[in-house]
């Protein structure tokens with residue numbers, strides 16, 4: 001190891017979570033920095049006694065001052081990064097070998113030991129996002145390895161997340177190889193989905209719900225299904241494919257509603273698409289005394305900070321209350337929270353409290369998570385963000 005490697009001393013006690021697998025050192029966990037630590041450069045992290053915790057990438061401009069890459073004192077080489085990308089792609093073969101599936105998350109940042117690196121596959125299009133300054137200099141090796149493993153028809157570097165500015169990086173989007181088609185059509189468990197990876201939300205789609213989309217099918221046959229916060233219609237399309245008698249998908253965004261219509265047409269499935277605020281729509285359905293057999297709620301993160309927990313809970317409870325009023329005994333409610341800050345237990349209790357307020361009995365069918373291409377890294381709870389609670393209304 002080079003003599004000049006800067007050393008980041010973490011305060012006593014803070015080494016524990018790092019040793020247990022948490023890859024972030026916050027600025028306020030640092031006692032002192034020895035040597036010249038360059039933003040975006042490598043640094044060795046040591047505990048209060050000077051024992052090596054690992055090697056990471058340093059950025060003085062980020063709250064996450066160091067993101068750990070290894071738990072040894074070793075130089076982080078291009079080859080190490082390439083090997084991690086290969087391992088990430090190898091693991092996703094499990095998902096890509098599901099029948100009728102050609103999309104998945106290839107790299108899930110910290111859970112693939114590539115902090116701040118996100119990569120998604122949409123059919124032949126691979127979309128790469130670098131969100132940490134320290135990983136920026138590995139862009140080329142990551143892109144080359146993705147090309148080697150995935151042989152994409154188009155590789156898009158979608159570095160336009162505003163989070164990059166907080167790290168001191170510019171926002172831009174660039175095709176690295178191939179050509180970007182006007183419309184990308186991906187397949188998820190046999191359902192075709194039109195996507196807009198260049199313009200759409202996140203890297204363009206909601207890959208974390210694939211397995212939950214499939215899961216809804218078994219409850220839908222012959223029933224009346226309402227998919228709230230539907231985006232591209234993942235739940236609605238699967239419900240229709242499973243033989244639901246009537247499916248309605250609701251989203252506030254015109255673009256999402258257009259996508260739902262396009263996707264229904266692509267699959268030859270009947271899905272009614274409504275552009276509305278789901279809070280109002282649900283209330284209106286209650287007023288009209290409508291009844292559904294299955295309702296899916298999948299709102300955006302109501303809270304991006306711990307401080308907003310109470311109002312987030314009110315939001316989850318309000319839509320759960322309305323949904324439960326629309327579900328007779330036997331009806332199924334699938335309700336989601338994609339906010340990391342909302343603990344699973346709090347979310348479950350909030351939804352159950354809605355049933356209690358209504359003097360309704362419910363039972364928990366299952367409690368699910370994000371799909372397995374978004375694995376949760378032990379010791380790093382931030383990588384578990386999606387809660388998927390399935391309830392059945394009882395008499």
Ligand code: SAH
Pocket residue numbers: 206209228229230231232233234235250251252253256276277278279298299300
């Ligand atoms: N259920 C989708 C993902 C939903 S993401 C899937 O499985 O792929 C959340 C969606 O909620 C976004 O499409 C967003 O446009 C929509 N949304 C946000 N606020 C809303 C509101 N108040 N009413 C209806 N839709 C809303």
